[in-house]
Amino acid sequence: MSAMASAPPLMGFQQPPSYEETMPVNPPLTSPMVSVQTIYVQQGVVFGDSPVQTHCPVCTQFVLTRTEHKSGTMTWLSCLALSFFGCIYGCCLIPFCADGLKDVKHYCPNCNNFLGIYKRL
Numbered sequence: 053m054s055a056m057a058s059a060p061p062l063m064g065f066q067q068p069p070s071y072e073e074t075m076p077v078n079p080p081l082t083s084p085m086v087s088v089q090t091i092y093v094q095q096g097v098v099f100g101d102s103p104v105q106t107h108c109p110v111c112t113q114f115v116l117t118r119t120e121h122k123s124g125t126m127t128w129l130s131c132l133a134l135s136f137f138g139c140i141y142g143c144c145l146i147p148f149c150a151d152g153l154k155d156v157k158h159y160c161p162n163c164n165n166f167l168g169i170y171k172r173l
Contacts, residue, residue: 099168101156106167108160117158117167123148124155126172 097106103117130147139146147153156170 097168099156099158099170101152101170104158106158108163108165108167110165111160111163113160113162115160115162118161120157120159121151121154122157124171124173126155127153129173 097104099117101119103119105114105116107114127147130153131144134144134146153172155172158167158169159165160167
């Protein structure tokens with residue numbers, strides 16, 4: 053057995069490196085990347101004709117919405133109904149001046165993102 057251990061290595065063949073030779077002395081320290089994602093769970097927001105407090109998904113802020121009134125189906129039907137009752141001399145246009153008959157669009161006051169709509173009809 054000792055004769056084999058002391059025999060010279062064959063020409064062209066090298067012995068594999070030992071475990072101590074291949075292991076680095078100080079392995080590089082790397083910290084794992086941790087990403088944090090915040091998820092907001094809120095109840096279904098019911099938009100009405102007044103501003104509501106909600107979470108904006110774009111700017112990730114809790115905001116009180118900014119509202120805009122736009123003419124919708126209820127406005128046009130009211131105008132049509134008034135014209136049938138004889139208000140054809142301009143009185144049928146009154147629903148376009150009353151915010152109580154218009155649809156309400158809700159926007160984020162920070163980023164102007166559209167958040168929802170309240171339709172009268």
